[in-house]
Amino acid sequence: MNKETLFSKIEAYETPSTVFFRSIEIKILKERFGELFRGKKILDLGCGDGIAALAVFDEPIDYGLDNESGALKIAEKSNAYKKTIFADATKIPLQDESLDTVFSNCSIEHMENIKDVLQEVFRVLKKGGLFIFTGISDNFKNYGVLSFLKMGFIAKRYGVFRDKRLKHLNVYSLDGWNQVLKEAGFKAVDGYYYLGKPEIELWDFLTIMYYCLHFLGKFGREINLLFYKILFRKIIYGKFVSSKPTDSKGAAVCVIVKKEAYI
Secondary structure: OOHHHHHHHHOOOOOHHHHHHHHHHHHHHHHHHOOOOOOOOEEEEOOOOOHHHHHHOOOOEEEEEEOOHHHHHHHHHOOOEEEEEEOOOOOOOOOOOOEEEEEEEOOHHHOOOHHHHHHHHHHHEEEEEEEEEEEEOOOHHHOOHHHHOOOHHHHHHHHHHHHHHOOOOOOOOHHHHHHHHHHOOEEEEEEEEEOOHHHHHHHHHHHHHHHHHHOOOHHHHHHHHHHHHHHHHHHHHHHHHHOOOEOOOOOEEEEEEEEOOOO
């Protein structure tokens, strides 16, 4: 799949900020794991509407699970999954050791009872199976429009407020996640950070702009779409094409662990 085709799939998301965030996230995922996903029995945990899966995977995967019925109805029609499952991540209705891979894209940070979730993921994975997920890192709260404006303490308070507003419950560094996952029985395999400070500052600006104009109803949505087409698409696409993993100050993290007992 060429970059333009991949990007056009990600443009199914409604907001420019989400297109921006997901385009970088998904491009790196495909570059790193595209071949690894082939021929595997896969569960997408917290699948939402299925847009991410349609972009990440080249063909429908086995299962998409979510506890939001509205999003799952959209996923059912997306052709991203052979079967969708309405269930909570703490009670996955699949047999023990029945999956090669559990994948989750920016859902883990929102899940309550994370220890129970990880126990369930461990249970349904075959020995040697992989758990691959993306999420917000502990750096995310430090970046935004106010950090760009160098507003110090106010920027920090805003970052904490934004995390609460977005319901970020499980936010760790790569090392922090590896420790949490080790306690659940997993062995660290790989991981990387992505989306640095400049990218999240742009994401935050796009988010604020969208929601401010959204209050204007249909007129505001038309303005947003116009701004996206004539200005921001080119900027976002350029960032998408040049994107790559960043250093440990990245605002998001991808974690890859294996179901393998520690000796």
